[in-house]
Amino acid sequence: MASESISVTTSDDQTIQLSRKHAQMSQTINSMLEDSVGADQEAIPLPNVSSEVLKKVIDWCTHHENDPAPVEKVKKLNKKREYKAKNSTISDEWDKNFVNAELRVIVDILLAANYLDVKGLFELMCKHIANELKGKTPDQIRERFGIQDDLTEEDKAAMRKAWGATKNDS
Amino acid sequence: MVFKTFVDASEDITFAITEKHIDASNEGLEGSLPQEILSSILSHLDFLSLVRCSMVCRIWYESSLDQRIWKRHLKLLWKHHAKDDGVDYKQKLKDHLEEMTMNRIQHLHIRENIMTEGGIFSHPIEIVDQLFHLIETSSINPNHNLSLLYYARDTLDVINRKECARWWDELYSSDVDGILREYFGEENPHSLKETALIEVGSYLVSRYEEPFLDPQIIKGELDELAERVKSRTNDTEDDEDKLKALLHVLFVEEDFDGDNETYYHPHNGYIHHVLKKKRGIPIILSIILILVASRVGLRIDPIGFPGRFLARVLSESGTLMDEPTYIDAFEQGQMMTEEECYNITEFIQPGMFDVISPSMIFIRMSHNLVHMYKSSGSYIQLLGILSLMDRLGDLSGTPMPQNIVLRYKWLLDGGFYLEAKAWIEKFQGSMRDVQMDVMIKQTEVMLEAEEIRMSRIRDRNVAPYNKMNLQFKVGDVIYCIGEMSRGVIDEDGHYRLLMENEHSEMTVVLEDSIHREENAVDHPRIGEYFQEFEPQSHRYVCNPGMRRTYPNL
Structure with missing residues (x-):
């Protein structure tokens, strides 16, 4: 059987060891491992993830290693969501602490979680960013997230009309 | 190698993202998030936030169009509309909004736009005229549209508060000359700045009860009282004569007096009402005394006893x-x-004989109003005063975070479960408090209980209120009303709306939209759901939004 430790190479050419258990929490790595059963174990290249970000991801995986299997959990959640509003609170104290980071870092982790396909982490990051967006006006959001306003006045007028105006309201 | 293949296959997508991301890393989020990830983020948002996010930039707008997001919102808001699959959910939701004369959410959206500069209305004052006109013509027209009236009033209220906010800001700034000139014109009758501030502040508090109240109503009354005092004293410079004349005019001729019988009537807390009815609570009566005295050149100080x-x-x-x-x-x-x-108080505290500052006076005024509205169970007004207190607290440098909890509590007490939830969610980010989680849980429990209650009513077979042989499709209506206002359904199938400011109750049957009393019910929020009352049939007619939601009504 394969060894208990997996090595990966990050975008900044570092080789990092992580336990099989943690590696398998990433669907991306997991499927690569399955495809390569019996092959020589060599470092898995992760060209989109830096060592700094990967360490964060491993931190998260270590904390959540005993959570129920991700696939099953997500399925259940999705079903429930049909009937109930998404609960946007981050209830886990450790998670709360984890997302308390600079926006840059948050986005990097989100992208890494997406690429590595770590569902729980991806959801957590989405939730966190969504919470940041709540209660803000478009202007405030642009400022907070450094986004250029590329909508013309006509676009905005059209959107307002779609959301704001009624037939009687010309 | 297997690994290589994998990387190659995904290269075109993932690399593009990373490079873009590195470019934009110093600026922030721009360009760094592909649409699909953005959609995942946006799917966590409530409706209003989602609409706002869609207006941030083009890629966000496109991300917000994701059908999965809209499907979920539609299901949450109008569950029974989302039964069939394969439809354009956003379009459906939009249709729904457009069909309402003035939909609640759209209305919220307008409000937001008024609140932020450069929204739909760049000149709110024009809108104010239109709204007043609408309200006036509505009230003389016997067939007026209750819904339109309701939303007009509410919008007016929002604009009014925005104006008030500006006045408060200036009143608490270091340069008050501008705002005093705006209120008094060129002739400020007060030699003491504090006294002038008290007058303007009292006027502003009154505006929370009567939007766009004309300052002249207060100024005119006070000026007239001052003229009367002057005419009694033959322009004497003797302070004792002035004081005698002042007390005579106010308390003998005009018969100003404390309102012992209906102390907690909310009108007693507003200067424009007290000037009219000559009855009030100590703080307002004292302020009137001080303002008239100052006009005749007599200095009397406010004491926060x-x-x-x-x-x-x-x-x-x-x-x-x-x-x-x-x-x-x-x-x-x-x-x-x-x-x-000492004979008139049980409390002894340091500084009890000190002159009280204008800002403390305003806070005390708002506290009084809270007591008044609480005792009459007027939760809508209560929440309005709370927003006043928030502002005063912030301006005087003593923010009151406990108000978040209060607002939440009153929203629940008033039966505004959905608003309570939205409110608490709004603050969970800024207040990282364990208590927040408890409160969110609490709202969810309330919402669930409401949900269960409603599903029971909706279930035709159970039909718990069939004593009057009403058709119980109509139970649905209670969902709308019950969700938003205080009321109980009694055993006879009556839905009882509790009226504002009064303890008296009016019994109304809303299940079949037939109203059993002679007169139309005067509930502040009835227009949210019904557009008119037909005296002939004693029926309330649903507005288009209600009609759509409850086609059988």
Whole structure:
């Protein structure tokens, strides 16, 4: 059987060891491992993830290693969501602490979680960013997230009309 | 190698993202998030936030169009509309909004736009005229549209508060000349700046009860009282004569007095009402005394005495009393020495005889109003005053975070479960408090209980209120009303709306939209759901939004 430790190479050419258990929490790595059963174990290249970000991801995986299997959990959640509003609170104290980071870092982790396909982490990051967006006006959001306003006045007028105006309201 | 293949296959997508991301890393999020990830983020948002995010930039807008997001919102808002699959959910939701004369959410959206500069209305004052016109014509038209009236009033209220906010800001700034000129014109009758501030602040508090109240109503009354005092004194410079004349005019001729019978009537807390009805609570009566006195050149100071607001006549000038004299405006201007004051209070605290600052006066006024509205169970007004308190707290540098909890509590007490939830969610980010989680849980429990109650009513077979042979499709209506306002359904199938400001109740059957009393019910939020009352049939007619939601009504 394969060894208990997996090595990966990050975008900044570092080789990092992580336990099989943690590696398998990433669907991306997991499927690569399955495809390569019996092959020589060599470092898995992760060209989109830096060592700094990967360490964060491993931190998260270590904390959540005993959570129920991700696939099953997500399925259940999705079903429930049909009937109930998404609960946007981050209830886990450790998670709360984890997302308390600079926006840059948050986005990097989100992208890494997406690429590595770590569902729980991806959801957590989405939730966190969504919470940041709540209660803000478009202007405030642009400022907070450094986004250029590329909508013309006509676009905005059209959107307002779609959301704001009624037939009687010309 | 297997690994290589994998990387190659995904290269075109993932690499593009990373490079873009590195470019934009210093600026922030721009360009760094592909649409699909953005959609995942946006799917966590409530409706209003989602609409706002869609207006951030093009890629966000496109991400917000994701059908999965809209499907979920539609299901949450109008569950029974989302039964069939394979439809354009966003379009459906939009259709729904457009069909309403003035939909609640759209209305919220307008409000948001008014609140933020450069929204739909760049000149709110024009809108104000239109709204007033609408309200006026509505009230003389017997077939007026209740819904339109409701939303017009509510919008007016929002604009009014925005204006008030500007006034408050200026009033608390270091340069108050501008705002005093705006209120008094060129002739400020007060020699003391604080007194002038008290007058403007009292006026502003009144505007929370009566939007766009004309300052002239207050100024005119006070000026007239001052003229009367002057005519009694033949323009004497003697302070004692002035004081005598002042007390005579106010408490004998005009008969200003404390309102012992209906102390907690909310009108007693507003200066424009007290000037009219000559009855009120100590703080307002004292302020009237002080403002008229200042107009005739007599200085009387406000004293934040515990339990009863008092006014004090200065003795330092030597022309007046030998020792400080306190006037109890609630007892028809009774005069007291410091020692005698102890007889009217049970509390002894340091600084109880100190002059109170204008900002503390406003806070005390708002506290009084809270008591008044609480005792009459008027939660809508209560929440309005709370927003006033928030602002005053922030401006005077003593923010009141506990108000978040209060607002939440009152929203729940008032039965505004959905608003309570939205409110608490809004604050969970800024207040990282364990209590927040408890509160969110609590709202969810309330919402669930409401949900269960409603599903029971909706279930035709159960039909718990069929004593009057009503058709119980109609139970649905209670969902709408019950969700938003206070009310109970009694055993006879009556839905009881509790009226504002009064303890009396009016029994209304809303299940079948037939109203059993002679007159239309006067509930502040009825227009949210019904557009008119037909006296012939004693029926309430649903507005288009209700009609759509409850086609069988």
